[in-house]
Amino acid sequence: MKRVSKNIINFLKNYGFLSPSTNSIVLIILTLCIVVGMTFGAIAVGNVNMEFLHKLDFLFLNDFKSRIESSWTEIFITSFVSAFIFALILEFTALSFWGVAIIPLIILIKSFGIGISAGYLYFIYGLKGIAFYTLILLPGIFISLIGFIFISCSAIDISYKFLKNIFPKTDCKISFRKEFKSHLHRFCYAISILLISSLVDSGFMAAFSRFFEF
Numbered sequence: 001m002k003r004v005s006k007n008i009i010n011f012l013k014n015y016g017f018l019s020p021s022t023n024s025i026v027l028i029i030l031t032l033c034i035v036v037g038m039t040f041g042a043i044a045v046g047n048v049n050m051e052f053l054h055k056l057d058f059l060f061l062n063d064f065k066s067r068i069e070s071s072w073t074e075i076f077i078t079s080f081v082s083a084f085i086f087a088l089i090l091e092f093t094a095l096s097f098w099g100v101a102i103i104p105l106i107i108l109i110k111s112f113g114i115g116i117s118a119g120y121l122y123f124i125y126g127l128k129g130i131a132f133y134t135l136i137l138l139p140g141i142f143i144s145l146i147g148f149i150f151i152s153c154s155a156i157d158i159s160y161k162f163l164k165n166i167f168p169k170t171d172c173k174i175s176f177r178k179e180f181k182s183h184l185h186r187f188c189y190a191i192s193i194l195l196i197s198s199l200v201d202s203g204f205m206a207a208f209s210r211f212f213e214f
Contacts, residue, residue, distance in 0.1 A: 097162055141201075147193035
């Protein structure tokens with residue numbers, strides 16, 4: 001496990017997602033936010049009344065039927081636009097000194113929503129719901145979360161440098177334009193990961209959705 005973590009951290013450093021101003025603690029915090037958010041999201045479903053769950057079920061069935069009837073291209077575009085909008089939220093948050101504190105919270109809320117989806121599918125559809133989640137939803141979600149972690153690492157780094165730059169007592173001034181340019185390059189790398197996640201999402205939906213009826 002330590003070796004895997006070390007390889008991930010080295011990858012992030014090689015591609016500039018972690019710099020000397022940030023370290024493995026950022027990656028650990030973001031990963032914990034995802035695990036905690038998904039766990040509490042799944043648990044929270046069990047404490048929700050059935051009337052609310054049936055409302056969710058109505059939304060899920062409409063969304064599922066809509067995706068089944070959509071073309072592969074439409075599914076891909078919908079998936080990518082959704083991921084890209086969330087990436088932009090992280091990006092805009094990075095442009096303030098509050099980003100250091102807010103970005104982990106955003107990731108936590110996102111993960112909470114993912115956990116609710118998993119818990120809901122299990123609570124309403126049992127093993128069938130888990131199979132649907134595992135075969136169709138989880139592969140794309142997993143890859144997109146990797147992309148969001150990469151964006152968040154870079155966003156926290158640039159937000160931290162922005163914070164240092166606005167205080168006059170800082171030891172050294174940073175060329176913010178140069179740093180932001182590097183950040184945009186990292187953002188583009190992460191967007192390519194989100195592009196892959198959308199391809200996987202639409203591909204698995206097209207391949208396995210016909211085996212499920214809700």
